[in-house]
Amino acid sequence: MKSKWSRSLALLLALALIASLSVGCAAPQEPAPQEPAEEKPTTDVKAAMVTDVGGLGDKSFNDMSYAGLQRAESELGVQIEVLESKEPTDYESNINQLANAGFNPIFAVGFLMTDTVIKVAPQFPDVNFGGIDIFFENPTPNVLGLLFKEQEAGYLAGVVAGKLTAMPDVDPRINDKKVVGFVGGMEIPPVQKFEAGFIAGVKSVLPDAEVKSVYTGTFTDQQKGIEAGKSLIEGGADIIFAAAGATGNGTAKACKDNKALFIGVDADQYETIEGIGDTIITSAIKRVDNAVFLTVKDAVDGKLKAGENRVFGLAEDGVGLAPYHDWETKMPADVKAAVDKAIADIKAGTVTVPESK
Amino acid sequence: MRARMPDAVRDSSADPDARREAAEHRFAAEQERVRRAISVATPFISVAIAVLVGSLVILAAGKDPVAAFSAMFRGSFGGVRQIGETLLRATPLVFTGLAVAYGFRSGLFNIGAEGQLFMGGMAAAWVGVMVAGLPWAVSVPVILVAAGLAGAAWAFLPALMKARIGAHEVITTMMFSYIGRYLVSWIIAGPFKDKGAIPQTPMLPGTSQLPRLSDVFTFIEPNRAHLGIVLGVIAAFVVWWILKYTVLGFEARAVGFNPTAAQTGGISVAATTVKSLCISGTLAGLAGAVEVMGVHHRLFDQFSSGFGFTGIAVALLAKNNPIGVIAAAVLFGALSAGAGTMQLDADVSQKVISIIQGVIIFLVGAEMIVTWAVGRLRDRKGGDDAAQ
Numbered sequence: 189m190k191s192k193w194s195r196s197l198a199l200l201l202a203l204a205l206i207a208s209l210s211v212g213c214a215a216p217q218e219p220a221p222q223e224p225a226e227e228k229p230t231t232d233v234k235a236a237m238v239t240d241v242g243g244l245g246d247k248s249f250n251d252m253s254y255a256g257l258q259r260a261e262s263e264l265g266v267q268i269e270v271l272e273s274k275e276p277t278d279y280e281s282n283i284n285q286l287a288n289a290g291f292n293p294i295f296a297v298g299f300l301m302t303d304t305v306i307k308v309a310p311q312f313p314d315v316n317f318g319g320i321d322i323f324f325e326n327p328t329p330n331v332l333g334l335l336f337k338e339q340e341a342g343y344l345a346g347v348v349a350g351k352l353t354a355m356p357d358v359d360p361r362i363n364d365k366k367v368v369g370f371v372g373g374m375e376i377p378p379v380q381k382f383e384a385g386f387i388a389g390v391k392s393v394l395p396d397a398e399v400k401s402v403y404t405g406t407f408t409d410q411q412k413g414i415e416a417g418k419s420l421i422e423g424g425a426d427i428i429f430a431a432a433g434a435t436g437n438g439t440a441k442a443c444k445d446n447k448a449l450f451i452g453v454d455a456d457q458y459e460t461i462e463g464i465g466d467t468i469i470t471s472a473i474k475r476v477d478n479a480v481f482l483t484v485k486d487a488v489d490g491k492l493k494a495g496e497n498r499v500f501g502l503a504e505d506g507v508g509l510a511p512y513h514d515w516e517t518k519m520p521a522d523v524k525a526a527v528d529k530a531i532a533d534i535k536a537g538t539v540t541v542p543e544s545k
Numbered sequence: 546m547r548a549r550m551p552d553a554v555r556d557s558s559a560d561p562d563a564r565r566e567a568a569e570h571r572f573a574a575e576q577e578r579v580r581r582a583i584s585v586a587t588p589f590i591s592v593a594i595a596v597l598v599g600s601l602v603i604l605a606a607g608k609d610p611v612a613a614f615s616a617m618f619r620g621s622f623g624g625v626r627q628i629g630e631t632l633l634r635a636t637p638l639v640f641t642g643l644a645v646a647y648g649f650r651s652g653l654f655n656i657g658a659e660g661q662l663f664m665g666g667m668a669a670a671w672v673g674v675m676v677a678g679l680p681w682a683v684s685v686p687v688i689l690v691a692a693g694l695a696g697a698a699w700a701f702l703p704a705l706m707k708a709r710i711g712a713h714e715v716i717t718t719m720m721f722s723y724i725g726r727y728l729v730s731w732i733i734a735g736p737f738k739d740k741g742a743i744p745q746t747p748m749l750p751g752t753s754q755l756p757r758l759s760d761v762f763t764f765i766e767p768n769r770a771h772l773g774i775v776l777g778v779i780a781a782f783v784v785w786w787i788l789k790y791t792v793l794g795f796e797a798r799a800v801g802f803n804p805t806a807a808q809t810g811g812i813s814v815a816a817t818t819v820k821s822l823c824i825s826g827t828l829a830g831l832a833g834a835v836e837v838m839g840v841h842h843r844l845f846d847q848f849s850s851g852f853g854f855t856g857i858a859v860a861l862l863a864k865n866n867p868i869g870v871i872a873a874a875v876l877f878g879a880l881s882a883g884a885g886t887m888q889l890d891a892d893v894s895q896k897v898i899s900i901i902q903g904v905i906i907f908l909v910g911a912e913m914i915v916t917w918a919v920g921r922l923r924d925r926k927g928g929d930d931a932a933q
Contacts, residue, residue, distance in 0.1 A: 272894075285885050376744065406730075
């Protein structure tokens with residue numbers, strides 16, 4: 189009977205739809221907070237963060253900030269919360285909601301929230317606001333800018349690139365032209381500092397090297413990253429450092445497809461770019477998680493001091509170089525030694541990395 | 546007798562023509578009634594199904610849907626501040642919803658409202674700074690006119706291409722949307738960048754901003770809703786009036802209904818197309834202006850989270866009815882405003898909201914499925930009736 193048949197088909201389809209929805213959608217839910225087996229220290233500090241429109245799952249600042257909060261939850265026993273922003277309109281309401289719900293400190297992730305934090309902070313004088321990548325020109329007593337010495341991470345990446353580009357025997361993808369490339373997102377200070385540090389790092393080990401820079405003007409358009417990567421490779425570059433967010437993932441693809449090498453940024457991109465393998469040498473990372481964790485720890489210890497901009501460098505474990513992963517074994521000891529020396533020099537203050545070109 | 550079935554009538558060839566005509570007439574009237582009833586019911590059914598699907602997802606994640614939706618309701622209508630948030634988020638959607646709806650009524654799919662919105666926002670951010678020093682009552686209308694013109698201008702070329710050489714507006718407005726989007730992106734990072742590191746335009750002076758409702762009417766509790774929502778409601782009624790009572794609107798509807806007939810009836814399809822798409826662009830441009838003037842007070846790259854595209858969903862849900870657009874925009878505004886509370890109080894990811902929005906859009910877009918299903922139900926019921 190036709191109608192009976194189509195009715196059961198409809199039912200089947202509906203079930204399949206629901207099943208696929210629940211499977212497809214249950215997965216991206218944030219993992220439930222892990223309950224540690226041992227009793228955890230108790231504190232009444234409640235820390236929270238507001239993501240920018242990138243949201244959780246960006247494998248970058250938002251995820252790293254959240255990792256910092258989660259570490260604070262398991263190690264310090266603080267209660268944590270995260271509100272994701274779908275549009276810029278959400279920034280203010282999300283921060284407001286968290287402040288009203290008694291969270292303190294509250295982290296705003298990304299410079300896009302600068303205006304909002306400046307506007308909201310005076311309404312909650314008892315709450316401390318941490319701004320990831322936000323520089324406060326005239327910080328009120330309850331705001332804390334959390335910034336990073338990107339140039340130091342860039343410098344280390346430059347040391348690796350400068351050393352390797354002069355060693356064509358190590359890998360067939362390295363040519364003898366001594367040209368390395370830099371792909372930037374928007375021309376904003378964190379990116380410019382990465383670039384300046386990278387150039388300084390390259391020149392410190394290979395003074396006659398050439399560093400070619402391209403700015404794409406975007407952190408999201410992967411196609412532009414591919415094009416920038418291709419043009420640099422055509423220009424002779426064999427190692428490209430991209431400080432361009434998701435745009436840089438395009439550059440990584442261009443490197444993989446055109447037999448060049450890649451250095452990632454912000455997070456350990458060996459983990460975040462699918463199938464990158466040994467195309468990536470290392471990443472210049474910003475330890476946003478450390479900055480968040482240390483700030484929460486200060487709050488728990490009752491010694492959080494806001495009203496200023498705090499800069500996290502190598503010495504504070506705020507920036508660094510990611511593991512070499514697939515390159516671990518074939519990386520010449522000479523390169524590793526040069527990196528270690530650069531780290532020691534920067535920490536000791538004998539080398540100061542320039543912030544601008 | 547199953548008079549609804551014309552075949553049955555036609556079969557009995559002995560019937561006089563008059564009877565057949567009367568039966569067909571009744572049939573047509575009945576069909577029209579059903580069509581209208583379905584048309585009115587679809588949005589409500591779609592929203593109900595979407596909430597149901599959302600509940601299932603919440604259940605699948607091991608959370609309580611009742612708690613989630615009551616938290617969402619608290620977050621969007623639970624108090625003056627929350628209602629303010631809902632209206633704040635509904636404001637740009639009223640304008641983009643109207644923009645898309647007006648296009649649809651004229652048979653045009655303005656898929657590029659987002660680009661027109663960016664141009665409107667750009668004009669507002671620029672003129673808003675230029676007119677600093679003028680009194681509020683002068684500068685605000687000037688900015689709004691400028692933004693409307695900018696949006697219209699961005700729709701004009703695609704409209705001209707459609708009218709002259711028949712280039713389809715779905716392609717051209719979309720492409721223009723990209724051009725506008727990236728042009729603005731360049732302008733705010735380059736020639737019109739505020740001092741400082743962040744790529745954004747300078748802050749608008751107070752006289753160029755749309756004040757919050759609670760600042761104008763001080764008896765209202767402080768909240769973020771601004772004068773833009775009032776402008777949006779006015780715009781909706783103006784669009785409704787244009788469509789219903791003006792020659793302009795009549796021509797637009799006529800062309801939308803049947804361009805060949807309209808042309809035969811002496812209406813210039815080309816001219817109407819240009820006018821309609823420009824009006825649509827004006828409304829989208831105003832959406833950008835109210836966001837800049839009422840919320841952010843400056844322009845930056847991500848100031849729109851795709852309001853132009855959400856406007857398509859709003860228009861579809863409202864069945865292109867200008868007054869319905871207000872309701873649909875408030876619904877989408879409420880979903881957005883309540884999402885945070887839902888995550889905070891019920892520990893349910895805000896992504897559920899995106900799922901609900903997606904299902905609404907899908908169902909409204911796929912109205913034919915609902916129409917078909919309802920039609921089948923009626924058929925069965927009709928069959929049962931006949932059997933008795």
